[in-house]
Structures are given as structure tokens and as C-alpha cells.
Amino acid sequence: MERKYKHLSLEERCSIARLQEDGKSIRQIAAIMDRSTSTISREINRNSSRQQGYRPGYAHEQSQARRWTGSRLERDEKLRGSVIEKLTLGWSPEQVSGFLRQSPQSIRISHESIYRFIYAQIARTKDYRWRYFLPRGKSKRGFRGRRGGSPAKTIRNRISIHQRSPEVDNRNILGHWEADLILFAKYGQAILAIHERASRLLVLHRQPNKAADPVSNHLIGMLESLPKPLRKSITFDNGTEFASHYKLANELDMKTYFCDPHAPWQKGGIENAIGRMRKILPR
Secondary structure (H helix, E strand, O other): OOOOOOOOOOHHHHHHHHHOOOOOOOOHHHHHHOOOHHHHHHHHHHOOOOOOEEEEHHHHHHHHHHHHOOHHHHHHHHHHHHHHHHHHHOOHHHHHHHHHOOOOOOOOOOOOHHHHHHHHHHHHHHEEEEEEHHHHOOOOOOOOOOOOOOOOHHHHOOOOOOOOHHHOOOOOOOOOOEEEEOOOOOOEEEEEEEEOOOOOOOEEEEEEOOOOOHHHHHHHHOOOOOOHHOOOOEOOOOOOOHHHHHHHHHHHEEEEEEEOOOHHEEEEHHHHHHHHHHOOOOO
């Protein structure tokens, strides 16, 4: 029966080093470990250092490095060029992945592979300009740290997003909106953004500041011209700029909902849209 070859593990390499120190020959080591003589001989010859001889840790690192051939984008120059070209145009990795999948060549590469490639270049080269290929321009993955508490308890007539109708989640019905402010480094600069979940329509309005009353007044102005079926509900985060949300219920008969504290991702449509807008409206 044919035996299938299996790479040496770190534990086996430790055994080789220990048996070598005990004075065992290559044939004896192979017999004790139930490995072929050629496997043990090749392992010692390939992965020994000139100064210290055979050391299991060093040998294991050498073996892993020899087997690694780089990510697909590092190996395939043509594919890498196609991906970088689309990212330069402002496409997201998800869009690039979907576009390549539907191309005549039907190239399949996941958006996660593209993200990992970009972050690997940042880590390897320390060139943080690579982050500008990504929609949000972040040089590290993960959430930003939280600062202080949440003003959720101070918002009058606040209704949790968990009381929102489940029909909103599937994005099949028009009239459900999300709202947020785009802020900038200079104090007093803000843009009010609303996003319709089903159509992905994004509407922007420049704000004089982030005070609650002007924000609610401009929301009413942006939505009041729409037919009633197109303004069913709107979802906010817990920023104090949306504290006058009840005006929309009074004047437009719209239901208003709020995300959980520190969970703006629950209104992911507008969060993603604003992240894309940062390409042309940097902080």
C-alpha cells in the first residue's frame, strides 16, 4: 500500500535534534521515528545552520518559509494590475471581486484576499499610502476605541432599533431611511446625510453646525416633498444632533429609531456610504 508523505512537524524536529545529541545516526533516527532515511537526511542537510548545526526552531522556520509562495495577488502580476486599477478608481474590494467574477475570464478572488494583500503591503513596506486604495483609507482593521459614555439616556422619546419592523432588514420595501452627520477636522463643518435602504439613494445637505434643531429642520425639508409611502421610518445613532427627532414624527408622521449605544454598524447602509464618500470628502 502506498504511503502518503507528511511534512515533519515541530515536535518531530525536536526529536531529531534530541536523537542527534544522543549520538544516533541518520539510519537510527529514521528507524526510531518510523520515517525514511532520505527524509531525515534531507531535513538535516536543508535546514541546518552553519554556525549552530541543526536546531528544531530554526529548521521549522526555514521549512515554512520555503513552502510559502506569497499571496495570489503577489504571484499573479496581471491580476494584481487589474485589482489595483479598479481600486485606484475608488472601487471597493467587494466591487472588484464581483466585477472580476462576471468578467469573460470569470476570475475568482475574494474581497478578503484583496484586503489582506493591501494590509500586508502596509505591514511589509511601512508605506501607509497603500491605505488609500481602500474605501475608508484605514491602515489597520478593527473598531476604534470608545470614549466616554453614550447620550442615549438623554434623548427624549427614544425608540430602540429592536422595535423596528423586521421588513426593514431585507431592503425590499422603499421608504426606510438612515441618517448621520459627516464631520470634518475644522470645527463647525458638517454635512447631513440620509440614505434610503432599498434604493441606496444618498442625499447630502451642508449644515451650519451639529445643533439638534437645525438638523431636524433640514431633515424635514429634505423629506417632506416625498410621497408618504416613501417616508415610513428613519434610523439614527445616539448623537445629540438627533435629539429633536420627534419633530419628524409630529410633522411627517415618520417613525424614528435609534441604534444601540456604541453600535452605529446597525445602520450599516449609511455607514458604508459615508465611508465611500470619504474618498472625495476627506476629514
